[in-house]
Amino acid sequence: MAWLARHRYARISARKVRLIADLIRGRDVNDALSILKFSPQRAASMMTKVLKSAIANADSDEADVESLFIQSATVNEGPTMHRFQPKDRGRAHPIAKRTSHITVVVAAEE
Numbered sequence: 001m002a003w004l005a006r007h008r009y010a011r012i013s014a015r016k017v018r019l020i021a022d023l024i025r026g027r028d029v030n031d032a033l034s035i036l037k038f039s040p041q042r043a044a045s046m047m048t049k050v051l052k053s054a055i056a057n058a059d060s061d062e063a064d065v066e067s068l069f070i071q072s073a074t075v076n077e078g079p080t081m082h083r084f085q086p087k088d089r090g091r092a093h094p095i096a097k098r099t100s101h102i103t104v105v106v107a108a109e110e
Contacts, residue, residue: 001063002071002107005054010046014077014100017043021073021102029055029068029106046102047073054106063108071107075100 010017020043024032029051036048051070059065078099084092 001061002105003054003058003061003063004103004105005050005057006104007046007050007102009078009099010102011097011099012043012046013098014075016041017046017075017100017102020044020047021075024051024070025073027070029065029070032070047104050102050104051106054104058106058108067109068106069109071105072103073105074103076103077101 020036020039020041023035023039024047027035032051033048036044036051055065055068058068078101080099081097083095083097085095087093
């Protein structure tokens with residue numbers, strides 16, 4: 001059995017979050033939480049929230065939380081907000097405010 005949690009439209013680029021997802025993919029949930037706790041990146045706190053939500057989903061189905069591992073951690077690009085920064089002589093430079101969809105799936109070891 002597997003349990004899923006998502007954070008959609010997270011205001012961070014998918015490229016930054018993928019670095020954190022690669023750290024925890026396939027690990028035991030307790031190991032992953034300790035890795036995320038000491039990781040300095042801003043994406044680590046977002047990933048921690050999603051992972052804790054997936055653990056809570058498993059716990060609500062009365063799964064053994066101690067035997068859970070991260071089956072998959074995927075990060076996809078969300079929509080990009082297009083903004084403009086005013087520059088000199090009346091020009092405007094585009095700014096792409098990127099978003100991402102973070103998905104974590106935990107499963108029980110069998």
